[in-house]
Amino acid sequence: MGNAQLLSIHVHPVKAFRGLAPGSAEVEPWGLAGDRRWALIDDGGKVVTQRQQPRIALAAAELLPGGGVRLSAPGMAPLEVPVPRPVGTVPMEIFRDKVEAVPAEDPAVHAWCSAYLGADVRLVHMDDPARRRPVDPDYALEGETVSFADGYPLLLTTTGSLDALNSLIAQGDHAAEGPLPMNRFRPNVVVSGTDAWAEDDWSRVAIGDVVFRVAKTCGRCVVTTTDQSSAERGREPLHTLGRHRRLSGKLVFGQNLVPQSRGTIRVGDPVEILG
Secondary structure, eight states: TOOOOEEEOOOOTTTTBBBOOOEEEEEEOOOOTTOEEEEETTTTTTTTTTTTTTGGGEEEEOOOOOEEEEEEEEEEEEEEOOOOSSSOOOOEEEEEEEEEEOOOSHHHHHHHHHHTTTEEEEEEEEHHHHHBBOOTTOOTTOOBEEEEEEESSEEEEEEEEEEEHHHHHHHHHHGGSSSSSGGGGGSEEEOOOOOOGGGGOOOOOTTTEEEEEEEEEEEEOOGGGGGGTTTOSSSSHHHHHHHHHTTTEEEEEEEEESSSSEEEETTTOOOEOOO
């Protein structure tokens, strides 16, 4: 395990939008700096992701200084969105979690997002991740919080496990869909140099100088079947995960992490398994 290292870093400024791949990232208690601090909600306040709208995969968000974002999408003129002033929040729902969020101030922002998706949506910002949304208490330590990510501050995947999964896909009923790229799983950190499925047994890891607690394996959804470059859906990897990677009723790939310290992680950092 001595040659395990951080292969890539992925930050998604707007939940479900295309991510960025910086060479380094600051680790905050609720996730990587700038990751999933923005999200779309529908007219009922429920989060909107690629689950409902696969075309979100083709939209991109760049981080601006101060935490704002520059949105772009096919057929749309780019739009810069500053962080809204904390003048009031709206309730939103991320799966089972009720969260308060601050809407973008300019109505043109909501109109842009709605026009692209052909649905009534609003763009909202998480102003204070330290107190807005706790991690699932079944898997959290006291005081742990998370951004608009699905449930945990970071998602880790490994190239060893993706290679093994792609080998299984190649032997299955939908071999033509493979091999799949790692972006189907929308991780924050990708680790190379480990055996397939080695991460199943990890409980604590260090990436460079930053220590993380492994909270639980990641249950996967229909988003993984969405081609991130075309927004088209297939059967894989869920078909193969269902046959080979079903744990406690979930189809699993990757591990959810919670930072135990702050710091900076960099591509090429050694990854040490602490437990």
